[in-house]
Amino acid sequence: MGSTGWLPGVSAISYGGDYNPEQWPEETWAEDIELMRQAGVNLVSIGIFSWALIEPRRGEYDFGWMDRLFELLHSAGIRISLGTPTASPPAWFFHEHPEARVVSRDGATLGFGSRGMASPSSAAYREASTSIARVLAKRYGSHPALAVWHVHNEYGAPVAECYSPASAAAFRGWLRERYESLDELNSAWGTAFWGQRYHEWEHVSVPAVSASVVNPAQRLDFARYSSDALLQCFVAERDAIRAECPNVPITTNFMAGTCPSVDLWKWVDEVDIVANDHYLIAEDPRNQVGLALSADLTRSIAQGKPWMLMEHSTSGVNWQPRNVAKRSGELARNSFSHLGRGADAVMFFQWRASRSGAEKFHSAMLPHAGTSSRVWSEVRSLGQGLRGLDEVLGSEVRAEVAILWDWESFWAQDLEWRPSEDLSHRERINAYYDRLWRDQLTVDFAHPEADLSAYKLVVAPASYLLTQKAADNLRRFVEGGGTLVVSYFSAIVDEHDAVHAGGFVAPLRDVLGLTVEEFLPLRAGEKVALTLDGIVGDVWTDDIALAGAEVVAAFEDGPAAGKPAITRNQLGDGSAWYVSTRLDADQLSVVLDGAYADAGLKRGDGPEDLELVRRHGAGADYLIAINHGTKPADLAAGGTDLLSGEQGESLKVEAGGVRLVRLNGPAV
Ligand code: GLA
Numbered sequence: 260m261g262s263t264g265w266l267p268g269v270s271a272i273s274y275g276g277d278y279n280p281e282q283w284p285e286e287t288w289a290e291d292i293e294l295m296r297q298a299g300v301n302l303v304s305i306g307i308f309s310w311a312l313i314e315p316r317r318g319e320y321d322f323g324w325m326d327r328l329f330e331l332l333h334s335a336g337i338r339i340s341l342g343t344p345t346a347s348p349p350a351w352f353f354h355e356h357p358e359a360r361v362v363s364r365d366g367a368t369l370g371f372g373s374r375g376m377a378s379p380s381s382a383a384y385r386e387a388s389t390s391i392a393r394v395l396a397k398r399y400g401s402h403p404a405l406a407v408w409h410v411h412n413e414y415g416a417p418v419a420e421c422y423s424p425a426s427a428a429a430f431r432g433w434l435r436e437r438y439e440s441l442d443e444l445n446s447a448w449g450t451a452f453w454g455q456r457y458h459e460w461e462h463v464s465v466p467a468v469s470a471s472v473v474n475p476a477q478r479l480d481f482a483r484y485s486s487d488a489l490l491q492c493f494v495a496e497r498d499a500i501r502a503e504c505p506n507v508p509i510t511t512n513f514m515a516g517t518c519p520s521v522d523l524w525k526w527v528d529e530v531d532i533v534a535n536d537h538y539l540i541a542e543d544p545r546n547q548v549g550l551a552l553s554a555d556l557t558r559s560i561a562q563g564k565p566w567m568l569m570e571h572s573t574s575g576v577n578w579q580p581r582n583v584a585k586r587s588g589e590l591a592r593n594s595f596s597h598l599g600r601g602a603d604a605v606m607f608f609q610w611r612a613s614r615s616g617a618e619k620f621h622s623a624m625l626p627h628a629g630t631s632s633r634v635w636s637e638v639r640s641l642g643q644g645l646r647g648l649d650e651v652l653g654s655e656v657r658a659e660v661a662i663l664w665d666w667e668s669f670w671a672q673d674l675e676w677r678p679s680e681d682l683s684h685r686e687r688i689n690a691y692y693d694r695l696w697r698d699q700l701t702v703d704f705a706h707p708e709a710d711l712s713a714y715k716l717v718v719a720p721a722s723y724l725l726t727q728k729a730a731d732n733l734r735r736f737v738e739g740g741g742t743l744v745v746s747y748f749s750a751i752v753d754e755h756d757a758v759h760a761g762g763f764v765a766p767l768r769d770v771l772g773l774t775v776e777e778f779l780p781l782r783a784g785e786k787v788a789l790t791l792d793g794i795v796g797d798v799w800t801d802d803i804a805l806a807g808a809e810v811v812a813a814f815e816d817g818p819a820a821g822k823p824a825i826t827r828n829q830l831g832d833g834s835a836w837y838v839s840t841r842l843d844a845d846q847l848s849v850v851l852d853g854a855y856a857d858a859g860l861k862r863g864d865g866p867e868d869l870e871l872v873r874r875h876g877a878g879a880d881y882l883i884a885i886n887h888g889t890k891p892a893d894l895a896a897g898g899t900d901l902l903s904g905e906q907g908e909s910l911k912v913e914a915g916g917v918r919l920v921r922l923n924g925p926a927v
Pocket of ligand 1: 412413536538570576577608618621
């Protein structure tokens with residue numbers, strides 16, 4: 260991340276949302292401002308989809324309405340997150356440059372009337388998007404209301420890949436840089452297979468739909484290239500802005516944990532502040548766990564620094580199969596979970612519900628029902644609650660556990676013709692994360708090649724692609740006293756999706772003290788019993804040959820009957836566990852309790868649905884307690900609840916309630 264720190268001039272938790280006043284007559288704006296004041300709104304994102312209004316024809320600008328909006332917000336003391344409108348180029352742009360449209364994998368050219376339709380590799384789009392960014396920076400870059408730049412919107416959504424001729428040319432350029440010679444490329448892609456050897460660079464292209472499965476190494480490189488192409492678009496806009504406006508931080512709204520196509524480990528070095536959007540899986544009755552995962556992942560991408568929750572929803576969204584509304588108190592629980600996990604800004608999509616367009620059924624801070632509604636009163640009371648939290652700003656979250664997270668591995672695993680369609684990296688990550696969440700252990704996410712020395716326990720639920728460098732990193736971690744837990748179908752391939760020389764798990768063989776000789780996936784619905792009371796796996800088993808590990812549990816039946824199911828290997832000062840079948844979050848305790856003991860970690864002893872996170876400040880520590888259960892819970896820590904002002908040695912958290920407690924005693 261860049262060095263500009265937090266939003267300049269902001270010393271309170273930011274609160275607000277996307278504000279699209281261009282959808283309303285200007286008479287409404289005064290009412291908006293008055294209601295924002297009532298709700299405690301102090302930051303809004305504007306201009307995200309306003310290109311067609313700001314530049315109605317190429318090179319012709321109309322800033323009148325935006326100038327007036329800037330002044331109105333400024334006079335109300337509301338700061339501005341200024342969007343560059345490049346997620347939605349105007350109709351004139353596509354009319355002039357039909358070649359700039361996205362081409363999908365099956366060859367369809369995407370039409371106008373939506374958003375996100377421009378190819379990241381189009382030179383015309385690059386030129387037009389940097390130009391509008393520059394023009395905006397010139398006009399508003401020194402305005403005192405400007406707090407942050409919000410470049411584009413959700414890179415990677417709705418489409419992350421483009422198969423146009425311009426993309427094919429750019430992909431070739433990217434490959435030439437990566438491999439330098441065709442021989443290197445042929446070797447990395449294993450083109451001897453199915454007669455694909457290339458003799459001319461011009462013959463190399465994008466992995467469009469073909470007769471059968473397309474070369475997996477080519478597809479993996481195309482996923483890398485596509486993420487990089489989007490990043491280049493961001494960097495180009497950022498640099499155009501920075502040249503005019505060097506002192507205002509520049510960010511873009513990520514979708515950590517929900518958009519699989521962008522490798523955010525690479526992006527973080529290019530943004531000044533990390534910002535994230537998160538939407539609940541509405542139908543999941545325990546969706547607070549997925550929310551916590553996304554927030555922890557965002558904080559990890561932000562390298563532990565405070566981050567902005569740029570968007571979430573006050574109630575239902577409009578784009579899921581069933582847009583279940585949030586129930587009373589859920590808006591606050593969600594917001595404080597993000598805040599507890601490091602967010603110093605709590606923002607929504609959007610301020611006022613749209614009457615027209617594709618998102619008219621999406622909830623908003625000010626819903627169609629207006630100020631008499633439940634949602635509005637919860638929005639106001641959240642704003643009031645956040646007002647008393649200035650001292651929390653900048654405090655940080657610490658974790659002793661890390662889960663390995665690598666987009667490249669996920670891209671590779673998601674390709675076709677895997678040993679079982681029931682293998683899902685995300686399902687495994689969710690299950691292990693859920694277990695840790697219920698055990699009230701705060702989790703970071705880490706790239707497998709990152710420095711892991713701060714952690715006592717590292718969990719690898721889904722490391723299908725694991726480089727030799729990452730394996731060496733894990734070995735060092737274990738030898739140095741760390742505890743490692745590795746799930747099945749890990750360390751199978753290298754960075755080119757080629758099976759490791761030496762076979763499955765080869766780079767971790769000495770760490771785990773075993774080898775996997777053959778995959779033994781299970782039939783749909785088939786279950787296998789383990790030699791531990793009541794423990795049953797499904798989806799997967801391995802034929803394991805031990806090479807030093809001890810057997811914690813074996814399979815009682817199924818194709819691997821009599822073979823190891825869960826193992827533990829001592830290496831140096833640490834230990835490494837291997838789990839060769841799918842256990843659900845309940846059953847994972849049989850592995851993780853052992854790993855906690857090895858790591859010297861203690862799981863929380865509160866009720867399972869009491870979410871507890873700590874933020875550490877310069878002068879005090881804060882405990883954020885969110886009760887997702889139906890019974891009140893007592894906190895085992897004394898302090899002052901900054902939301903209610905109550906003090907006590909053991910504060911009660913009501914069912915569905917939230918506490919943010921400044922703990923007694925000095926900061927640790
Ligand atoms: C995304 C977008 C917003 C809006 C919301 C709706 O986060 O960034 O513009 O479409 O989804 O949930």
